[in-house]
Amino acid sequence: MASEAVLKYLEDTNRPYSCADVTVNLRGAYTKTAVQKALDGLAESGKIKCKLYGKQKVYVALQRDVATGDCEIEDFDAQLKRLVEDLEEKTKSLKTAETNLKNLTSTPTTDYAKKSITEISRNIDAMGKKLEALKSSTEVISADEKKTILNEHEKQLKEYRKRKRICNDMLEAVLEGYPKPKKTLLEELCIETDEMVDFKPMAVS
Template sequence: MANEAVLKYLTDTNRPYSCADVTVNLRGAFTKSAIQKALDYLSENGKIKCKLYGKQKVYAIVQTDVVVEGDNDIDDYDNLVKTLTQSIADKSNSLKTAEANLKQLTAAPTTDSAKVQIQDIKNKLQKLQNKLDTLRSSSEIVSTEEKKIILSEHDKFLREYRRRKRISSEMLDAVLEGYPKSKKNLLEELCLETDEMADFKLVAS
C-alpha cells in the first residue's frame, strides 16, 4: 500500500521531501493523489511531520532521538527550500531557452521545403547565367534598357538566393546543435549537397 511505501521511503532516506519529490522518487509506483493521501494520513497519525513553507508542504520522518523536537531538521528544511527554489529557477531558464529555439525552428522552412526552394533558385540562376553568357558572347546589340532589366532580374535572384541560403544555413546549424554526428553525416542522411559539393559557382553581376 502507499502508506507503507511512503513511510519506508521517508524512513530510509531520513530527509524532508515534498509530495512531488516522493512521487517522482518512488518512480511512478503510486499516483500523486495516492501519495498525497498517504502523506496526510501518516502526518495525522504522528508517523511523520509536515511543515508548510509558503504554499509548499514538506514532510519528514519523526525523529525519535532528538533532545529538542524540530531543532535538528531545520537546516534540512532550509536547504530543501533553497534547492527547490534553485531547481524552479533552472527549469524556468531551460523552458525559456527551449521556447526560443522552438520559435526559431518553427519560423524556419522545413528541410524538404528548403531543398525545393534551393534547387528552384539554383535552376533559375543557372538559366539566367546561361542567358547572360549568351548575351555577352553575342554580336547582337542589346539596348541599354534591356540590359538594365536583365541585370536587375539577375540581382533580384541573386539576393533571393543568398537570403534563402542564409536561412538554410541557420536551420542546419540549429539541427546540428542536437545532432550527435558531424555536419557531413547529416548532409548525407538528408541527401543534401552544398554549393561546394555540387561545384556550383555563383557569378555576381
C-alpha cells in the same frame, strides 16, 4: 473546506509540495489563493511543516502516528532540498528546450528549404544559360534591354544570397541540438553546399 482538503491530500501523499503543485493536484477544486491561505493556516497551527528554499515555499504534512526523531527530520529536510534543487534544474532545462523549440518552429522547414534550393538552382541555371547565350550572340541589343537584363540578374542573385542565408541559419539552429558534425547532418539531409559542388554565382558588371 480548502484547509481540510489540503491537509488530507498532504497526509495521504506524504510528500512535499509547493502551493502551485497542490492547486494543480487538487484539479482546480480550489483557487491558488485559497490553497495558499489554507497552507499558511495549517502551517501556523502546526498541522503541517513549511520549509523555505530560496523564494519557494514547500509544505509537508506531519504524520502524527509516526515517531520521528531529530535525525529523521534532518534526513527529510535534506530530501526536500534535493527535490527542490532537482525541480529547479528541470525547470531550467524545460525553459531552454522551449526556447530551442520556438526558434526551430519559427524557421522554414527542411522540406521547404530543399524545395527552395531546387527552385533557386533551376532559376540560376536558366538565367546562366540565357546570359551565356546573350554574351555569345552577335545580335546587338539596346542599352535599355541590357540594363533590364542586368537588373534582373542582380535581383535573382540577391534573392539567391538571401535564401542561402536563411538556409544556413536553419542549419545552425538545428546544429545547436544536433550531436554530430555539420558534415554528417548535410549527408543525412542530402544537402550539397555551393562549395561541395564548386558552384560560384556569376556576378555581371
